[in-house]
Amino acid sequence: MSVTAAQGFTASGIAAxxxxxxxxxxxxxxxxxxxxxxxxxxxSNRVKAAPVLWSEQVLKGGQVSAVILNSGGANACTxxxxxQDTHATAEKVAAVxxxxxxxxxxxxxxxIGVLLPMDKLLPGVESAAAQLSAHGGEKAAIAxxxxxxxxxxxxxxxxxWSVGGMxxxxxxxxxxxxxxxxxxxxxxxxxxxxxxRALRAATRTTFDRVDSDGCMSTNDTVLLLASGASAVTPxxxxxxxxxxxxxDDLGQQLIRDAEGASKDIKIEVVNAASEDDxxxxxxxxxxxxxxxxxxxxxxxxxxxxLSAIGTTGAAFEPDQLNVAINGxxxxxxxxxxxxxxxxxxxxxxxxxxADLAAGSETATIWTNDLTADYxxxxxxxxx
Amino acid sequence: MSVTAAQGFTASGIAAxxxxxxxxxxxxxxxxxxxxxxxxxxxSNRVKAAPVLWSEQVLKGGQVSAVILNSGGANACTxxxxxQDTHATAEKVAAVxxxxxxxxxxxxxxxIGVLLPMDKLLPGVESAAAQLSAHGGEKAAIAxxxxxxxxxxxxxxxxxWSVGGMxxxxxxxxxxxxxxxxxxxxxxxxxxxxxxRALRAATRTTFDRVDSDGCMSTNDTVLLLASGASAVTPxxxxxxxxxxxxxDDLGQQLIRDAEGASKDIKIEVVNAASEDDxxxxxxxxxxxxxxxxxxxxxxxxxxxxLSAIGTTGAAFEPDQLNVAINGxxxxxxxxxxxxxxxxxxxxxxxxxxADLAAGSETATIWTNDLTADYxxxxxxxxx
Numbered sequence: 001m002s003v004t005a006a007q008g009f010t011a012s013g014i015a016a017x018x019x020x021x022x023x024x025x026x027x028x029x030x031x032x033x034x035x036x037x038x039x040x041x042x043x044s045n046r047v048k049a050a051p052v053l054w055s056e057q058v059l060k061g062g063q064v065s066a067v068i069l070n071s072g073g074a075n076a077c078t079x080x081x082x083x084q085d086t087h088a089t090a091e092k093v094a095a096v097x098x099x100x101x102x103x104x105x106x107x108x109x110x111x112i113g114v115l116l117p118m119d120k121l122l123p124g125v126e127s128a129a130a131q132l133s134a135h136g137g138e139k140a141a142i143a144x145x146x147x148x149x150x151x152x153x154x155x156x157x158x159x160x161w162s163v164g165g166m167x168x169x170x171x172x173x174x175x176x177x178x179x180x181x182x183x184x185x186x187x188x189x190x191x192x193x194x195x196x197r198a199l200r201a202a203t204r205t206t207f208d209r210v211d212s213d214g215c216m217s218t219n220d221t222v223l224l225l226a227s228g229a230s231a232v233t234p235x236x237x238x239x240x241x242x243x244x245x246x247x248d249d250l251g252q253q254l255i256r257d258a259e260g261a262s263k264d265i266k267i268e269v270v271n272a273a274s275e276d277d278x279x280x281x282x283x284x285x286x287x288x289x290x291x292x293x294x295x296x297x298x299x300x301x302x303x304x305x306l307s308a309i310g311t312t313g314a315a316f317e318p319d320q321l322n323v324a325i326n327g328x329x330x331x332x333x334x335x336x337x338x339x340x341x342x343x344x345x346x347x348x349x350x351x352x353x354a355d356l357a358a359g360s361e362t363a364t365i366w367t368n369d370l371t372a373d374y375x376x377x378x379x380x381x382x383x
Numbered sequence: 384m385s386v387t388a389a390q391g392f393t394a395s396g397i398a399a400x401x402x403x404x405x406x407x408x409x410x411x412x413x414x415x416x417x418x419x420x421x422x423x424x425x426x427s428n429r430v431k432a433a434p435v436l437w438s439e440q441v442l443k444g445g446q447v448s449a450v451i452l453n454s455g456g457a458n459a460c461t462x463x464x465x466x467q468d469t470h471a472t473a474e475k476v477a478a479v480x481x482x483x484x485x486x487x488x489x490x491x492x493x494x495i496g497v498l499l500p501m502d503k504l505l506p507g508v509e510s511a512a513a514q515l516s517a518h519g520g521e522k523a524a525i526a527x528x529x530x531x532x533x534x535x536x537x538x539x540x541x542x543x544w545s546v547g548g549m550x551x552x553x554x555x556x557x558x559x560x561x562x563x564x565x566x567x568x569x570x571x572x573x574x575x576x577x578x579x580r581a582l583r584a585a586t587r588t589t590f591d592r593v594d595s596d597g598c599m600s601t602n603d604t605v606l607l608l609a610s611g612a613s614a615v616t617p618x619x620x621x622x623x624x625x626x627x628x629x630x631d632d633l634g635q636q637l638i639r640d641a642e643g644a645s646k647d648i649k650i651e652v653v654n655a656a657s658e659d660d661x662x663x664x665x666x667x668x669x670x671x672x673x674x675x676x677x678x679x680x681x682x683x684x685x686x687x688x689l690s691a692i693g694t695t696g697a698a699f700e701p702d703q704l705n706v707a708i709n710g711x712x713x714x715x716x717x718x719x720x721x722x723x724x725x726x727x728x729x730x731x732x733x734x735x736x737a738d739l740a741a742g743s744e745t746a747t748i749w750t751n752d753l754t755a756d757y758x759x760x761x762x763x764x765x766x
Binding site (some may be wrong): 045046047048074076077078079081082111112113114115213214215216217218287288289290293294296297299301302303304306307308309310311312316318319321331333334335336370371372374375376377378379380 | 428429430431457459460461462464465494495496497498596597598599600601670671672673676677679680682684685686687689690691692693694695699701702704714716717718719753754755757758759760761762763
């Protein structure tokens with residue numbers, strides 16, 4: 001279903017030969033209208049890939065006719081030639097679909113610092129256009145995979161309208177944004193300002209709080225396209241919740257497929273003085289390599305949680321901190337709490353609650369354990 | 384030689400039974416004067432171990448008669464009882480040596496959240512005192528090891544005076560401070576204010592720039608004790624350089640013995656607009672897990688260097704960044720530079736130069752690669 005669950009969209013996914021192994025590597029998503037409204041959020045990394053620089057400009061217009069996405073190369077740190085390649089890709093899509101190139105978003109993922117094989121990519125655009133289908137969402141989702149072991153899609157159905165989406169991402173997952181490439185589509189009849197508001201609200205508490213390995217990508221892109229094909233204009237709150245639900249579902253799929261991970265860790269910071277404090281503490285815990293190793297070893301090492309909290313500027317008193325791991329309050333008032341032997345860590349899901357005892361705000365950050373498989377996968381990725 | 388290289392100091396290291404495996408776990412360093420001047424710097428983690436809370440108060444007086452250090456338990460996050468135990472340890476040392484307990488510094492290292500076995504530690508203090516020797520420096524250095532594979536000592540000899548020291552630390556190494564426990568001694572005739580000035584200047588560019596795994600400890604302690612026994616008062620610049628040299632040497636030993644590491648990575652940030660910018664960028668690179676995995680795989684993945692630089696607030700333009708790995712400028716002007724195949728990464732030492740092209744300031748951060756051995760060691764540490 002994916003990006004073609006909503007009416008008014010066609011999609012395709014093909015193997016253009018960008019990946020040397022012959023796997024699918026080029027996806028095309030087309031909005032057939034009647035509306036072409038769109039919103040986007042992008043990586044906050046100051047080193048931005050060429051397609052991010054291009055698509056940021058496209059999205060300023062609030063209209064997107066098509067999105068072309070490739071795996072097999074990030075087109076990041078590729079200089080003026082890289083930007084020319086992105087531009088040429090958008091022009092090619094525009095020519096083949098007879099749309100305005102300024103309304104074609106481009107997204108790329110893969111190794112940084114390598115130029116794309118344009119001699120394969122440009123003919124691939126023609127093949128992708130020829131295979132566009134109202135049932136092409138799944139093939140598109142498959143074509144954007146890199147080290148992903150599964151493709152990720154999600155759909156939320158409203159009353160006469162729906163929101164669907166696809167995502168890729170398995171490494172270099174960190175806030176601002178947390179994911180790599182995401183395309184969401186809806187047939188709701190909404191303008192780009194409404195889409196932008198709903199998308200920013202949704203990503204702030206979903207993708208932005210998925211922090212698998214603390215590494216921020218140069219290519220993160222999340223797009224939301226509306227065709228208006230359902231002719232239904234849902235209430236904002238209802239629509240925003242649908243977008244949030246799809247983003248949350250896709251974010252969870254990213255965590256569950258994170259490179260080399262054997263544990264999915266939910267870090268819930270409670271009783272913080274502010275939401276910012278809660279997020280800062282959650283991220284600090286999520287990025288503590290020693291804790292991530294301990295969780296991998298099924299060791300409820302709450303001392304490493306406290307040492308991570310202690311590096312933040314959040315409001316708290318060290319002797320009032322409480323930590324629960326999988327329901328057992330192993331740390332109370334900054335010291336030894338319930339017996340750590342009571343903590344059952346056999347399952348993939350691990351739930352850490354950090355109670356700052358400083359207020360009433362809360363935030364949840366998702367991360368993974370740190371494993372030898374992660375090291376292996378990322379020490380061999382570019383070779 | 385270690386802490387007993389300088390005149391006026393005795394030391395010992397014994398097995399008190401704190402470690403279950405029977406290895407040495409208690410070290411005592413005594414300043415026999417005539418001076419008892421001292422300075423100390425401690426972890427900036429807000430969750431501080433009991434011995435840090437205690438020793439910070441002791442050092443405020445500028446006088447230290449003795450330092451008692453144990454491995455086998457950090458006495459961190461141990462509540463009021465943990466602080467009482469630290470206090471009782473200092474009192475015991477004071478009674479045995481007939482000194483003021485307010486001049487006894489305490490340092491601990493090991494697992495967080497576990498009370499020390501005081502029934503073993505207190506009798507151990509008597510044994511350690513009985514074995515004090517002007518040749519005990521090496522035994523003291525051995526007794527403070529945890530996961531260290533080797534003990535670390537360093538000596539700098541001046542004209543009629545010297546500075547010596549010992550260090551332990553192999554994991555949880557990150558700035559503010561970068562190390563675990565360090566004791567430096569000198570027989571130079573200097574007051575505590577001079578020691579403090581020299582120690583802060585030295586740690587700022589040595590231990591504070593060793594960032595093995597980004598995790599800040601609850602127990603980091605660096606002490607500098609002066610006996611005045613040489614009756615020589617060196618010029619400040621000469622003394623400060625001696626302290627810096629010993630700290631630098633010990634910091635390098637920490638990096639070379641970091642848990643599971645197979646590569647020592649020197650990250651030199653040049654042409655920064657400010658030293659703060661250079662340090663921020665260096666730390667960001669040092670903490671990028673994806674880059675650390677790539678280095679482990681002997682992959683000169685400069686794209687991961689750029690994506691790390693891009694997460695900082697330092698002054699730079701993305702299209703002016705240059706990166707060299709082991710002497711090869713693999714990234715020029717933010718894009719592809721010299722052939723990455725030219726980079727020889729067979730050796731343990733890896734040298735990354737990040738040129739921000741934004742000024743003339745520089746800073747060097749030391750880190751390690753991320754390996755499966757690191758994961759293994761830290762997933763099994765507390766079990």
